[in-house]
Amino acid sequence: MQRFLLVLISLTSVLFLCFSCTKDKIDIDEDRMLFEGVMASGFQYYQNGNKLPGAAPSPHGNFRLRFNEIAATVLDSSGELTGGTEFPQGSIIVKEVYSGNNLDVYAVIKKESSNTAAAKGWIWAELNPDGTTHYSAGNKGQGCTGCHSGAPNRDFTRTFDLH
Ligand code: HEC
Numbered sequence: 001m002q003r004f005l006l007v008l009i010s011l012t013s014v015l016f017l018c019f020s021c022t023k024d025k026i027d028i029d030e031d032r033m034l035f036e037g038v039m040a041s042g043f044q045y046y047q048n049g050n051k052l053p054g055a056a057p058s059p060h061g062n063f064r065l066r067f068n069e070i071a072a073t074v075l076d077s078s079g080e081l082t083g084g085t086e087f088p089q090g091s092i093i094v095k096e097v098y099s100g101n102n103l104d105v106y107a108v109i110k111k112e113s114s115n116t117a118a119a120k121g122w123i124w125a126e127l128n129p130d131g132t133t134h135y136s137a138g139n140k141g142q143g144c145t146g147c148h149s150g151a152p153n154r155d156f157t158r159t160f161d162l163h
Contacts, residue, residue: 030117030137035127037068037092038106044072046079046159051098055162057147060097060107065159068092071111086155087111093157103129109157119145120156 046052046065054060067075071091075081087093088111095107106127113121119141126135135143145156152161 028133028136030115030123031125031127031133032131034092034108034110034123034125034137035106035131037110038094038108038127040068040092042069043067043094044069044075044079047163052163057150058158058162059147060095061104062098063107064096064098066094066096068094081154081157081160083152083154083160087157089113105129105134120149122156 043066046067049064049066051062051064053062068091070089071087071093074085074087074091081087091111093109097104097107106129108125108127109122111121112118112123115123117123117137117140122141123137124135124139124141124144125133125137128134141148148156148158150158152158154160
């Protein structure tokens with residue numbers, strides 16, 4: 001009986017370990033892929049790439065904002081998103097957050113509704129300039145989507161109404 005219990009306990013721990021590893025791996029892969037997206041070319045800057053101050057209730061600080069080519073397809077001639085319009089699948093929006101003149105962190109969202117990490121249709125992450133993870137996509141936007149669902153928002157983005 002004791003032996004049976006011992007085997008059972010070992011098996012459970014092995015299973016638990018495997019599960020934790022897989023979970024970490026998914027997070028890291030997702031963050032790495034997002035970072036590749038952040039570093040890709042073809043982005044269009046919002047408001048000529050001017051540094052903008054975070055507006056209440058933003059927790060992000062001074063920032064520059066850019067859109068990948070897919071996201072840019074739905075912006076109007078002044079680079080704004082008309083209310084009611086949604087970003088297409090594959091859209092990437094990168095917020096470069098600065099402290100003084102130094103790039104602090106990339107806050108990034110990618111429209112990929114079918115992804116298991118997605119919440120409200122977007123994958124949410126914060127990545128350090130060296131590509132390491134600050135806030136993993138594996139958190140499924142917990143701590144992001146609540147505020148980004150606040151009124152007013154446009155397809156869960158907040159910049160267009162505040163800047
Ligand atoms: C308390 C509110 C709040 C929380 C929490 C928050 N954000 Fe934001 N976020 C904002 C606001 C407001 C803006 C508009 C720009 C500005 O003034 O900073 C913004 C802008 C952004 C943008 C640029 C696109 C847009 O929405 O305009 C990205 C990308 C972004 N946030 C990512 C994130 C991620 C990732 C998280 C979670 C780790 C997060 N945010 C958490 C309020 C929030």
